[in-house]
Structure formats: C-alpha cells, structure tokens
Amino acid sequence: MASSDGNVRLLIVATGAVVFAALGVALFVVYPETLADLAGVLVAIAAIAVGIRLAGNVADSLFPTYDVAEVAVEGPITRDGGGGGIPSSPRGTPADDIVEQIDRADEDDNVDALLVKLNTPGGEVVPSDDIRLAAERFDGPTVAYTNDVCASGGYWIASGCDELWARDGSIVGSIGVIGSRVNANDLAEKVGLSYERFAAGEFKDAGTPLKELEDDEREYLQGLIDDYYETFVERVSDGRDLDSEFVRDTEARIYLGEEAYEMDLVDHLGTRRELETELADRLGRDDVAVEEFEPDRPLMARVGTGAQQVAYAFGSGIAGIAEEREFRLRT
Template identity: 80%
Template sequence: MVSSEGIGRLVIVVAGGLAFAAVGVVLFVLFPTTLADLLGVLFALAVALVGVRFAGNAAGSLFPGYDVAEVAVEGPITRDGGGGRFPSGPGSTPADDIVAQIERANDDGNVRALLLKLNTPGGEVVPSDDIRLAAQRFDGPTVAYTTDVCASGGYWIASGCDELWAREGSIVGSIGVIGSRINASGLAEKVGLSYERFAAGEYKDAGNSLKELDEDERAYLQGLIDDYYDTFVERVSDGRDLEPEFVRDTEARIYLGEEAYDMELVDHLGTRREIEDELADRLDTDAVTVEEFEPERPLMARVGAGAQQVAYAFGAGIAGLGDGRGFRLRS
C-alpha cells in the first residue's frame, strides 16, 4: 500500500518534471534562434532532467521517507581521512565529516534514532573521541553495530552509544593504545648522516627517529601512552558500565563477537534486519526506514576520490618514511 508521503513525493516529482520540460520546450523548441531544432529538443530534455532532479530533492525535503539516520565509520580513523605514513583505504572517512553527519542527523527533525556503522581497526585518539562525543550528544537512541571489525578506536566510539551490536564472527576489542617510532639512527650513521640538536625544551625532540632514545625520553613517551590508556579505560568503563579493572584485564585482546557478548563487551548479537526490528519496537512503529547520511562532496572532490582509489590499488602495500619526529600515537 502506497503511503501518503510516497504519493506526495510522486506528485511533486511528476509536476516538477513537466514544468521544467515545458520551460525547455518554450525556450529551445518553439522559439529557436540559431540552434537546430534537434539541438533544441536535446536542450529541452536536459532541462526536463534537471527539473526532475530538482523536484525530487524538493519532494524529499517536504515528504521525507526515513526516521533513522545511518552514519558509517569505515577504515582507519584519522582527522582528514588519510593514513599518515601509510596509504589509506579508499573507504576511510575523515573524522570531521563523520561528526558533521551525526550533527546533521541530530538537527533533522525527521530522524528519531542514530545507527552508527563501525567497520574500523581504530586510529588516532582525538578524532575517535570527537566521534564518540558527537554520538553521545545525539538526542535519541544511538545504536552502534559492527560488521567485521570494531577494534581500538572503533570501540572507543562505541562507548558513546546506548548499545553495541555485533555478529558472531565480528572482531571486537583491542582496548589499548600504542605509540611507535622508527629508529633510523643506525642507518643514518651508515650513510654518513648525523643529528644535530637545536631545540628549546628538554623533550622537544623526544622520539626523533635519527637519534637513540635515552631512558628519560623513553619514560616520558611511555607516560603519554599510559595517560591515553587511562582515558580509554575510563571512557569504556563509564560508557559500557564495566569495571575499570575488568577493562584493564582484557590487556587489549581482540575477541570474536560471541565471546565479546559473553563478556558483556557487546550488548546483542544480530543482523542488520534484527537491529531495525528492535529499533521499530523502541520507536513504537511497524517498521523503520534508514537513510544513509554521507558527506556532500563537490564534483572535483569526487573526481579526486576516484583517483585516490586507483592510486590505492597500485600503492596500498608501500609504506612511507617516518614523519619529522618519528613518534606516532593511535588507539
């Protein structure tokens, strides 16, 4: 049975298409100037297609057919969607874009619940926390679900949602923080390079890959890792209602979905359809309609994304050299 919203959208699309078609015929067919009649007809058709698209957008605004927003977090979590020293997958999304989509869903009067799709091995700490905070601020039920992987920064994000769903074979956990650096001092010595220090502040160049770490620097950098780890444990403990010692006892292990469920790291095991059924019960409706909220990108950005996919296919296995200081931190 067709709903009144569906009929309304259809009427607007048809009326808009006919209106723009009429304008196109008048401009390019009935009153041709220097263009051939056939070219005029083509212009008329082009205007009609533009009209249909415009009317479709208007119909979607006036008669929205969704009540749940879905925002996807896929690939490594970074500020700009890149992989830093390593090439990022074409499916990765900038953290700021994800936050913007969650906020847009929160401002949309038709959205009653948020689905946060997590398929990520983790990533940078602060961008992960930004996404968690955005989910936490959403005014309505928030359900995180993972398809394949919800690890590290992905689990950090899930701690800001009301529930976490997974499949039996999903990979969940890795509640820990890692920092790394490339020690290139031996290589530099072999090729005749030496490191000269010009810095103000004892630890300004701590972690530089061209020199050996001394014990004070090692303790300093490990302290940073420990502080981030304490924060991670606190976020998970508060958001998932788990004892901090229990979280620490996982020792950053990963678990399959079934074991994670038994450990209460996951609230439910189920498919996407089962999640939608659960949301329908919670929202007291027969069924929910999910709308994917994605970043709006200009044409050149979409072209650039396509080029990135091609480049990634050729170079995904090639790692870059370390950055200037050589020390990186991720969850």
C-alpha cells in the same frame, strides 16, 4: 498524515516533470523548427530527467521520508581523513566531518534515532573521542553496528553509543594504545649522518629517530601511552558499564563477534535488517527509513571515495601522531 505527505510529494514530482517536459519540448522541438530533430529530442528528454530530479529534491526537503540518520566511520580515523601516515593506506574518516553529520542529524526534527556504522581498525585518539562525544550528546537512541571491524578507536566511539551490534564473524576489541618510532641511528652512522641537537626543554626531541633513545625518554614516552590507555579504559568502562579490571584483562586482544557478545563487549548479534526491525519496535512503528548523512562537500571531492574505502583487520589503525618527534601513537 504520512499518506497525505506522500500524495503531496508525488504531486510535486509530477508537476515538476510536466513543467520541465513542456519547457524542453518548447525549447528544443517546437521552437525553432530547425532544432526539431533527434538531438533536440534527446536534450528535451535530458531536461525532463533534470526536472524530475530537481522536483524530487524539493519534495524530499519539504516532506522527508526518513526517520533515522546513519553516519559511517570507515577506514583509519584521522582529523582530516588522511591516510594516517601509513604509505599506500587509503584515506580514512575525517572526524570533523562525522561530528558535523551527527550534529546535523541531532538538529533535524525528522530524525528520531542515530545509527553509527563502524568499519574501522582505529585511529587518532582525540578525533576518535570527538566522534564519541558527538554520539553521546545526540538526543535520542544511538546504535553502533559493525559488519567487519570495530577495533581500537572504533570501539572507543562505540562506547559513546547506547549499544553495539555486530555479526558472528566481526572483529571487535583491541582496547589498547601503541606507540612506535623508527630507530635510524645505526643507519645514519653508516651513511655518515649525525644528529646535532638544538632544543629547549629536556624532552623536546624525545623519539627523534636519528639518535638513541635514553632511558628517561623511554620512560617519558611510555608514560604518555599509559595515560592514553587509562583514558581508553575509563571511556570503555563508563560507556559500556564494564568493570575497569575486566577491560584491562582483555590486554588489547581482538575477538570475533560471537565471543565478544559472550563477554558483553557487544550487546547484540544480528544483521542490519534485524537491527532495523528491533529499532522500529523500540520507536513504536512498523519500520524505519534510514537516511545516510554525508558531509557537505563539492561533488568532485566525493569522486572515488567508494574505491578508497576497504575493510581492515586485526586492529591495525593509526592514532595520535606526534609528527614533530617522529613518534607515532595509535589505538
């Protein structure tokens, strides 16, 4: 069946090439004769190339050659892909796009398994959990893997996959939550600024940088962090089948892949090729063909994306930002 599909695809591409070649020659070489010059030949060649591309796209849509989908979570995890509130930071992963890609892969009859590529220091709490939930509901094997960094929110996502692969030198872990605020009260006094409160609700302005943090406000904000942390521990404990006390005992440390493997924070150490070989064995075939699913967005929106994606280290990702109060929370 696969051989037959391949022959049909080849026939479609060849037919498209011939049709567009004939069209190009007719329009730019034969008629009118005055255009039968070098420029016409170049345009004809361009028409042939476009024809081959279009025919190839048609063939791919009719006879897909892939059986595994891959989605990439790279950079800080945010709702819309913004830089996460850090000056000069690159744009990160828009969680809604990743969820859409996973759902699209789940609906694709040609996809038998899902790879989740993680190269992220973490990110906003709820967007990270949305991606985890999408991976959990995928109907088929789900394998998370990282070459560089799978920390904090990245590990939150990995807990929703069937297993996690890493390299010996990968950075894994940082199972914790951090909140921060800028205390600009002293600076404000020096420049003659003062904070005047107009709010309804005792804790509405908790964390505002222009005033000192009261003890009850500090306790309130710490309580929010503790609640998020307990949720994080629960997700990892359930998803990775680890004892919750063991997870807490990591104290949000990061580990190199080899140590993480020894601690059962990682299931396998290996290269991408080794991962694909193992996945092919599980699916009962000689090899797998991986298709990277990308969000549906205009061409210009994709320009420059590759240059913005960088490898992060030491789990420094941004998470859940309460912008109204200038209190920042991250995993």
